[in-house]
Amino acid sequence: MNFDLTKEQSMIQQTAREFAEKSVAPLVEQIEASHQIPLELFKEAADLGLLAIPLPEEYGGSDAGYDGYVLALEQIGRFSASLSMAIMAHVLGLSMINTFANDEQKQMSLPPGCRGEHITSFAFTEPGTGSDPKQLTSTARREGDYYILNGTKRFITNAAYPGYMGVVFKEAESGKLTTFLIDKKAEGYSTSEPLEKIAMNGGQLLDLYFNDCKVPAANMIGQVGEGFYHLQAGIGYGKLGISAFCLGLAQAGFDAGMEYATQKMHRGTPIGVKFQAIQLMIAEMYEKLEAARLVLYKAATNANKNSRNNPAVFARDCAAAKDIVSHTAREIVGICMDIHSSYGLMKDYKVERLYREAVMMPQIESPSHIQKIIVANSILADYK
Amino acid sequence: MDIVVAMKQVPDLQQLRIRNREPVMADVPLTFGKIDKNALEAAVLLKEEHGGEVVVVAAGSEELEDTIKEAMAAGGDRSIMLADDKAGDLDSAESAEILAQLIKQVDDCGLIIFGEGSGDNYSGQVGSRVAEKLDLPQVGSVTQIIIDGEKLRLTRSLEDSVEIVEVMMPAVVIVTADLNEPRIPSVSQVLKAGRKPKEIISLDELEQPAAEKTLTTLSNLAPEVNRKRITIKSVEELVEILKTEGFVGGN
Numbered sequence: 001m002n003f004d005l006t007k008e009q010s011m012i013q014q015t016a017r018e019f020a021e022k023s024v025a026p027l028v029e030q031i032e033a034s035h036q037i038p039l040e041l042f043k044e045a046a047d048l049g050l051l052a053i054p055l056p057e058e059y060g061g062s063d064a065g066y067d068g069y070v071l072a073l074e075q076i077g078r079f080s081a082s083l084s085m086a087i088m089a090h091v092l093g094l095s096m097i098n099t100f101a102n103d104e105q106k107q108m109s110l111p112p113g114c115r116g117e118h119i120t121s122f123a124f125t126e127p128g129t130g131s132d133p134k135q136l137t138s139t140a141r142r143e144g145d146y147y148i149l150n151g152t153k154r155f156i157t158n159a160a161y162p163g164y165m166g167v168v169f170k171e172a173e174s175g176k177l178t179t180f181l182i183d184k185k186a187e188g189y190s191t192s193e194p195l196e197k198i199a200m201n202g203g204q205l206l207d208l209y210f211n212d213c214k215v216p217a218a219n220m221i222g223q224v225g226e227g228f229y230h231l232q233a234g235i236g237y238g239k240l241g242i243s244a245f246c247l248g249l250a251q252a253g254f255d256a257g258m259e260y261a262t263q264k265m266h267r268g269t270p271i272g273v274k275f276q277a278i279q280l281m282i283a284e285m286y287e288k289l290e291a292a293r294l295v296l297y298k299a300a301t302n303a304n305k306n307s308r309n310n311p312a313v314f315a316r317d318c319a320a321a322k323d324i325v326s327h328t329a330r331e332i333v334g335i336c337m338d339i340h341s342s343y344g345l346m347k348d349y350k351v352e353r354l355y356r357e358a359v360m361m362p363q364i365e366s367p368s369h370i371q372k373i374i375v376a377n378s379i380l381a382d383y384k
Numbered sequence: 385m386d387i388v389v390a391m392k393q394v395p396d397l398q399q400l401r402i403r404n405r406e407p408v409m410a411d412v413p414l415t416f417g418k419i420d421k422n423a424l425e426a427a428v429l430l431k432e433e434h435g436g437e438v439v440v441v442a443a444g445s446e447e448l449e450d451t452i453k454e455a456m457a458a459g460g461d462r463s464i465m466l467a468d469d470k471a472g473d474l475d476s477a478e479s480a481e482i483l484a485q486l487i488k489q490v491d492d493c494g495l496i497i498f499g500e501g502s503g504d505n506y507s508g509q510v511g512s513r514v515a516e517k518l519d520l521p522q523v524g525s526v527t528q529i530i531i532d533g534e535k536l537r538l539t540r541s542l543e544d545s546v547e548i549v550e551v552m553m554p555a556v557v558i559v560t561a562d563l564n565e566p567r568i569p570s571v572s573q574v575l576k577a578g579r580k581p582k583e584i585i586s587l588d589e590l591e592q593p594a595a596e597k598t599l600t601t602l603s604n605l606a607p608e609v610n611r612k613r614i615t616i617k618s619v620e621e622l623v624e625i626l627k628t629e630g631f632v633g634g635n
Contacts, residue, residue, distance in 0.1 A: 007450040010413065011457060011574040018568045049571030062571035072571070268613070 003294075009071055012053070012064055016072035019048055020079040028080050031202035032353070035194050037083055039161075046116025050076070051087060054304075055094055059106055060114030066237075066307070070244040070300035077248020078255075081357045082202030084248065085364075086119065088241030089157035093120030096166050096234040097181065099308065101221050105181050109164040118163025121184070122234050123153040123208060130155075131370050133168075133177055133228050138210060140169035140178055146214050147180065149188070153208040159184065159191050160206060166234065167208075168227040177227030181219045188213030199356035233307065236315050238365050239322035240303055243296045246322075246329040246361050249354060250292060253329065254285045256350050257336035260343075271339075281335045292328035296321045316378035323371035326361035333358035385494035385553070386437045387427040389460070390483050390514070391420040393444035393451045394503040405605040414444075414451050417503025421458065421566040423559050426529055427497050428459030428567075434531050436494075437461040441486040443479060445472035449584060456577035457569035464489055468586045474594070480513030481595040487518065489583070494553040495536065500524065500560050505601075515556035522556040523549055527563050 005013070023044055031037055045051050053069040055061025062068070069091060077084040094113050097106060097120070112118040129135035138151020149169060159165070164181055171178040182189065192207040221230060261272030261282060272278045299321040306314040333354045337344040344351045362368050395412045402408070416424075427438045440455040442448055443466040452463045464486045474482070487496060496518075498511030515522035528539035536555055540547040541562060569577075587594060616622045627633040 007453050008574055008578065011454060011569065011577070012571055015568055015571060015574060022568075047570065048568055053571055057572075062575065064571050064575055068571065 005071070008064075009068060012068045013071045013075055015048055016050060016075035017078075019045065019050060020076045024076060024079045024083055031080060031082050032199075035201045035204065037086055037202050041083065042086075042116045042119060042161075045083075045087065046114065051090060051116050052094060052110075052114035054091065055098055055110060055114055059098070059110035061094075061110070065300075066240055066303035067297070067300045070240060070247075070296060073241055073244035074248040074251070077245025078252045079248075080202070081245055081249055082200045084241075084245030085200055085203030086158055088238060088245065089122065090120045091241055092234055092238040093122045093158075093164070093166055095237040095307075096122055096179075096230055097164070097221070099233055100179070100226070100230050101181065105219070105221065109181060113163060119158045119161035120163050121156055121158040121161075121165035122238070123156045123159070123165055123167040124231050124234075125154045125156070127152055127154050127207075131366055133231065136168065136170050136177065138167075138169050139172045140180060141172040142217065143214075145217050147217055147220070149180065149182070149210040149213040149215060151210050153210075155195070155205045156191075156208050157203060157205060159208050160194075160204060166221060166230065167210075168231055171224045174224055176225035177231070178224045179221040179227045179230045180215055181221055182213070182215055186213055186215060197360070199353065199360055229311070232315055233311060235365060236303075236307065236311075236318040239318040239371075240296075240300060242361070242365050243299070243318070243321045243325040246325045247289075247292060247296055249358055249361065250289055250325070250329040250332045253333035253336040253351065253354050253358065254289055256354065257285055257332075257339045258282065260336075260340050260349075260351075278339060281339055285332045285335050288328045288332055292325045295324050312378055312381065316375050319366075319371040319374040322365060323362075323368050323375070326364075327368065329361050330358040385434070386439050386490055386492050387430055388439050388441055388487055388490055388493050388496045389420075389424045389427045389455070390487070390496065390498050390510070391416045391424065391440055391442045391455055392479070392502040392504075392510075393442060393448050397503055402606045405608065407604065407606070414447050415503075416451065416454055417499060417501075418566075419499030419501060419559070419561045420503070421499075422561050422563045423497040423499045424455055424458055424460060425564045425566040426559055427495075429564065430495070430529060430531060431459070431461075436492075439464060439490050439493075441465065441483055441490075443467075443471050443474060443482040443486070445469050449582075452582065453574075453577040454569075456580045457573045458567060459569075459573075460580070462581040462583075464583045465585075466587065466590070467584050470587050471594075475597050475599040476507045476509040476513060477595040477598050479510050480517060481592070482590065483510065484514050484517040485590055485592065486585075487514065495529075495531075496520070496554065496556045497529075498556065498558045500558050511556055511558040518556070520554055520556050521551050522558065523551055524558040526557050526559045529557060529559070529563075 049062040052061035053064045054066045057063045113120045140147045140149050166179050167182050168177055168179050188211045190209045194204040261278050262270045264271045266274050299317040336351050337355050340351050393414045394417050396415045399412050400407050431438050438460050440460040440463045446467045446469050448465050448467040466482050501508040523538050525540045526538045527541045530537040536551050538549050
C-alpha cells in the first residue's frame with residue numbers, strides 16, 4: 001500500500017489551492033451576498049483545466065482522472081462551497097455525457113463545457129420525487145423528428161448559466177425513463193428565481209419549467225428506457241464531487257478550530273494547550289478527517305475504472321463516501337463551533353458560515369438513508 | 385537563442401514546522417523557491433515574446449527528477465540537472481561549480497537568470513559565482529528585463545533609486561521577487577511536464593569534480609520570540625506604549 005500522492009497529483013492539488021487562495025478567497029463574501037458566481041471565475045478555472053479534470057483530452061479535458069478531480073475540488077472546497085457545488089454539477093453533467101452520449105452529442109456539448117464557455121447541469125429531481133424514479137411525472141412526447149418536453153424539475157444547480165444539461169423524462173409512449181441533451185436557451189425552457197437556502201447561495205438551486213419545449217430526437221442520449229442508468233452514474237459522479245468539497249469544508253473546520261484553540265488565551269495560555277477538553281476535541285477532529293480522507297481518496301481512485309466497468313461498485317463506493325464525508329464535515333465543523341463557543345455564532349468568525357454550509361451537506365444529492373440503501377443493496381447482491 | 389534559468393530545490397517552507405526553534409524536516413516535500421519561480425516566469429515571458437527555449441538547470445538530491453516537473457509545468461521547455469543524493473546539501477561554491485558546468489552544455493545561451501537568493505539559506509552568492517566561472521557580465525537586483533537585439537536593457541531597483549543599464553548578451557541576470565507574479569500551471573501542463581526532455585547526470589559524471597565544501601552550518605535556529613506581556617488599561621496607555629516602541633507617531 002502506498003498512501004503518498006504522485007508528484008503530478010501534488011501539483012494538481014497545488015494548482016487548485018493557488019487558484020482558490022488567489023482568485024476565489026477574495027470573492028467569497030461577494031459570491032454569497034450576490035447569490036452569483038462571476039462568469040469570469042468559471043473562465044479562469046477553465047483556463048487552468050479545473051472545470052474538466054477527468055474529461056478526455058480529445059474534447060478539451062485534462063484527462064487527469066477522478067482522483068485528480070477530487071484532490072482539486074477538495075482545495076477549492078476549503079474556500080468556497082458555492083463555487084465547488086457549481087463545479088461539481090458541471091463535472092457531473094460532463095461526465096454523464098462523456099459516458100453515455102454519442103460522438104456528435106459529445107462534440108456539441110463537451111468542448112465548450114471544458115473551456116468554461118458553457119456551464120453544464122443534470123436534472124432528475126421533481127417536486128414529487130427526489131430518489132424514486134417511478135414517481136417521475138415530466139414527459140417527453142414524440143412528434144416526428146422531435147420530442148416535446150413538459151414538466152417541472154426541482155433543486156437544479158447551474159440551471160441559469162448558458163450551456164447544455166442532461167434531463168431525465170418519462171418517455172410518453174413507453175413510460176420509460178429517457179435522457180435528453182437540452183440547450184438551456186431552448187424555447188419552452190425557463191427557470192424560477194434562485195431558491196433561498198440556509199447557506200451556499202452562490203451555488204444556485206432553481207426550479208426548471210418545460211413548457212412544450214421542442215428538442216430534436218437526435219438529442220436523446222442512448223436509447224429509450226436508459227435514463228435510470230444515466231441517473232445512477234450521474235449521481236455517482238455528483239456524490240464524488242460533493243464528497244470532495246465536503247472534505248475541503250471539513251479541513252477548513254479543522255484549520256479554524258486549530259487557529260482558535262492555539263490563539264485564544266486563558267490566563268496567558270492558549271486554551272488548546274491548557275484544557276484537556278479542547279485537546280480531546282482536537283484529536284477527534286483529526287481522527288475523523290483522516291478516516292474520511294482515506295475513504296474518499298480510495299473511492300476516487302477506483303472511480304477511474306469502476307465508473308465504466310463496474311457501475312454497481314462505483315455507485316456503492318460513491319454513496320458510502322458521500323455518506324461518510326458529508327457527516328464528517330458536519331461533525332468536524334460542529335466541534336470547531338464548540339471550540340469557539342459563543343464567538344463562533346458571530347459573523348466575524350469563519351466558522352459561522354462553515355457551520356451553515358456543513359448542515360446542508362448530508363442532505364444534498366440524496367440524504368444519508370438513501371446512500372445506506374444503495375450500499376446495502378450492493379452488498380446484499382453478493383449474498384444472493 | 386535559449387534562456388537558462390537556474391533553480392534550487394528547497395523544502396516547502398509553507399509546510400515547515402518549527403519545534404524548539406529548529407525546523408522539522410521530516411515529510412516536508414521539496415519544491416522550488418519563490419524567487420526562482422519569478423526567475424522562471426521572467427524567462428517564459430521573454431520566450432513567448434522572442435522565441436527560443438527555456439532551459440532549466442538545477443542540482444540537488446535524486447528527488448530533483450520529480451521536483452523539476454514543477455518548472456516544466458510552469459513553462460520550462462527542457463532541463464539539465466545533476467540529481468544525486470550526494471548533492472542534497474551543497475554550499476554556494478559547490479552549487480556554482482556544478483551549475484556552471486551544466487550551463488556550458490547549452491549551445492545557444494543568451495541569458496542566464498537567477499533568483500537573488502534561494503528559499504532555504506538565501507546566501508545570494510551562486511549567480512555571481514557562476515558569472516565569474518563563465519566569465520560573463522552580471523547584473524543584480526533586476527526588476528525588469530527587455531531584450532533589445534544583442535543587448536539587454538535591465539531595470540535595477542535600488543534602495544533609493546531605479547537604475548537602467550544595458551549589457552551585451554550573453555549575461556547573467558539576478559532578479560528580485562518584485563519582477564512578476566508567477567503563473568499557476570494548468571492541469572494539462574502538469575500532466576505534460578514529466579514528458580519534456582531532460583538530461584540527468586550524477587556527481588561522478590561531471591567534467592570537473594565539484595568544488596570542496598567551504599562552509600559548514602553549525603546551527604539553524606528560528607529567532608526567539610519574547611512576548612512583552614504588557615497589560616494595557618486604556619487607549620491612551622496603548623497609544624503611549626506604541627509611541628515608545630516606535631510603531632506610531634514617527635515621521
